[in-house]
């Protein structure tokens with residue numbers, strides 16, 4: 001497989017940076033090439049936030065109602081399953097499928113990540129995130145570019161470091177339009193909330209985002225700072241397009257969130273970042289009843305919880321739990337040769353973890369997930385002969401897939417995960 005983006009980036013990489021703030025395109029994911037730059041998660045379970053989802057992957061391609069597909073106008077829909085009926089049980093072995101994609105390549109300082117979307121997932125129990133993670137979370141840091149729960153009024157950004165030493169002092173406020181929040185980025189501080197910044201624009205999240213026609217999230221890791229912008233549709237500069245050859249962040253104005261290198265040596269606390277786009281349900285943040293009222297959702301009935309209240313049932317709670325994406329672009333002087341955290345680079349070929357499957361795969365591929373360290377048995381034996389279907393052009397090719405023995409043999413893992421929640425709480 002030879003990603004188009006590689007050839008493109010090789011051509012531009014030869015041109016040196018003209019000035020700070022200008023970054024050439026390295027990878028572009030849009031329309032027919034949307035899935036080209038991503039891996040599926042290695043894990044079937046949400047092992048970072050303990051959400052009540054099974055990650056959607058190649059084994060689910062056969063579905064007549066795919067959760068990731070291209071629309072007639074060329075946008076990509078990436079949605080939580082809102083049509084299957086889930087019957088909740090005390091062991092939480094039934095869940096709802098939801099998508100998670102991880103970039104094949106990780107990038108360090110000198111990178112700009114861009115998401116242009118028309119709609120983002122929201123609603124009670126829904127927890128979307130567009131974020132990056134270092135090589136061995138929490139070591140290697142984490143940048144939350146877009147994140148929230150339920151009907152949160154505005155977007156919340158955050159940085160997380162594994163160790164003490166990374167801060168976002170209140171003086172940052174003068175350098176950003178959003179509201180400065182918690183100052184200590186260390187995962188060990190204050191339940192791991194990270195050093196946060198909140199947008200003030202209701203268009204930055206949920207129903208407000210959709211009403212504004214969506215917008216663009218831009219995250220820049222420059223030597224002097226990590227900066228995040230949210231730009232609502234009406235103000236998106238003409239130069240920011242799916243096929244832009246470069247981005248000049250100096251034209252974007254004051255960032256929404258700003259974290260200066262003076263108070264956090266990013267190259268010390270942050271490793272190469274893998275970009276992740278996902279939606280989970282409930283879990284260690286959105287599952288907490290205490291989060292409902294402030295985010296436009298009512299409390300649970302007696303004896304009920306997030307899983308039995310929302311995930312249970314026919315899926316009609318999740319009609320707004322989808323992304324509609326114009327494109328995801330990664331700008332850097334060169335296409336990275338550092339693999340992302342799960343799966344490998346395209347040159348690795350299909351490996352355990354459903355690596356390399358997606359729209360660009362027109363021919364048969366066999367893949368399996370082997371027995372994992374936690375004792376879970378092989379989950380998937382897969383043959384894929386399918387591209388991502390267009391809406392108007394329902395799945396045609398055949399996929400044989402099996403999750404047999406999966407759910408049952410992994411109950412132990414799932415329960416063990418619950419006890420890990422305290423360690424993963426830092427992800428929000």
Ligand SMILES: *[C@@H]1O[C@H](CO)[C@@H](O)[C@H](O)[C@H]1NC(C)=O
Pocket residue numbers: 042043047048137341342372
């Ligand atoms: C989740 O599980 C996958 C597959 O076993 C693994 O590669 C990944 O590192 C895990 N993530 C965390 C945070 O444990």
Ligand SMILES: *[C@@H]1O[C@H](CO)[C@@H](O)[C@H](O)[C@H]1NC(C)=O
Pocket residue numbers: 164184186187188189190
């Ligand atoms: C920041 O958090 C770390 C980890 O909990 C802690 O060791 C450190 O003392 C905190 N710093 C301040 C200034 O509170």
Ligand SMILES: *[C@@H]1O[C@H](CO)[C@@H](O)[C@H](O)[C@H]1NC(C)=O
Pocket residue numbers: 062398399400401402
């Ligand atoms: C996939 O779909 C085909 C065609 O509808 C069907 O024959 C096959 O049994 C399905 N495979 C699985 C594993 O559901």
